[in-house]
Amino acid sequence: xxxxxxxxxxxxxxxxxxxxxxxPLREVRAAGLSAWATQCVQEGFSPGRDDxxxxxxxxxxxxxxxxxxxxxxxxxxxxxxxxxxxxxxAELEAALVRVRGxxxxxxxxxxxxxxxxxxxxxxxxxxxxxxxxxxxxxxxxTDQRRAEAQRLAKLLEHYPEVLKARHTLCPSPAIxxxxxxxxxxxxxxxxxxxxxxxxxxxxxLVNGPWPPYSFVSLEG
Amino acid sequence: xxxxxxxxxxxxxxPDEEWTLLELADRLLYRGVVLTGEATISVAGVDLIYLGLNxxxxxVETLRRAPAARxxxx
Numbered sequence: 001x002x003x004x005x006x007x008x009x010x011x012x013x014x015x016x017x018x019x020x021x022x023x024p025l026r027e028v029r030a031a032g033l034s035a036w037a038t039q040c041v042q043e044g045f046s047p048g049r050d051d052x053x054x055x056x057x058x059x060x061x062x063x064x065x066x067x068x069x070x071x072x073x074x075x076x077x078x079x080x081x082x083x084x085x086x087x088x089x090a091e092l093e094a095a096l097v098r099v100r101g102x103x104x105x106x107x108x109x110x111x112x113x114x115x116x117x118x119x120x121x122x123x124x125x126x127x128x129x130x131x132x133x134x135x136x137x138x139x140x141x142t143d144q145r146r147a148e149a150q151r152l153a154k155l156l157e158h159y160p161e162v163l164k165a166r167h168t169l170c171p172s173p174a175i176x177x178x179x180x181x182x183x184x185x186x187x188x189x190x191x192x193x194x195x196x197x198x199x200x201x202x203x204x205l206v207n208g209p210w211p212p213y214s215f216v217s218l219e220g
Numbered sequence: 221x222x223x224x225x226x227x228x229x230x231x232x233x234x235p236d237e238e239w240t241l242l243e244l245a246d247r248l249l250y251r252g253v254v255l256t257g258e259a260t261i262s263v264a265g266v267d268l269i270y271l272g273l274n275x276x277x278x279x280v281e282t283l284r285r286a287p288a289a290r291x292x293x294x
Binding site for chain 1: 243247
């Protein structure tokens with residue numbers, strides 16, 4: 001059984017000798033493409049957290065030159081990999097062109113204070129009115145935070161080096177925005193440094209450069 | 221005989237490390253090139269791709285609960 005890691009152009013760097021858990025790493029070539037896959041030698045192999053991170057580590061070795069494959073993706077043997085590369089060559093080649101030389105920065109912006117819509121000093125005594133007043137206050141708070149998150153997301157897109165962006169607004173009460181930014185590899189360090197001074201009143205965490213996980217959809 | 225291993229548990233010392241791992245796990249598990257369909261095989265009638273994913277997700281859920289528990293204790 002093969003566990004796929006990445007798809008690359010055939011002229012990409014050669015893979016390391018070993019994949020997950022020290023097992024052999026296979027490079028399967030077909031249709032002008034190359035696929036890196038671990039030959040899983042243990043029957044009943046079930047991946048865990050360390051395998052997840054090792055998969056990431058392998059893909060990072062081809063940073064800027066590969067399509068990372070969603071984890072975990074298995075194929076039964078090398079013949080199946082070659083067949084896959086052959087059948088989906090056009091889609092895979094187009095996706096490789098879209099991300100060539102590009103990397104992803106992961107940006108998380110968290111709130112540092114409470115919402116600025118103040119909680120009323122007291123709510124009505126009757127249950128029905130109290131319910132409506134509380135709900136109105138909660139909605140006002142949510143709307144305000146969402147609008148502010150939207151503004152922050154737009155600011156991220158104003159960086160000229162940001163080629164594409166994907167945002168998730170307010171995914172949890174503590175987080176304003178979770179974003180993936182696609183940038184040229186040579187711009188990653190500069191953008192990352194400038195983001196540290198992004199805006200007052202929020203906290204920003206920048207990870208990467210990572211392989212462009214969020215931008216390799218085969219649909220374009 | 222195919223037997224899934226127990227989900228791993230783990231802890232990280234700094235909140236930033238936790239966020240980094242969550243962001244990374246989100247990308248590895250939910251993004252990336254999707255080749256499912258062609259890539260699904262089974263052992264003893266059990267679909268490997270889903271079984272494996274469940275194990276990893278369980279591990280990630282364990283991690284997700286850690287910061288929440290810490291926040292509620294503050």
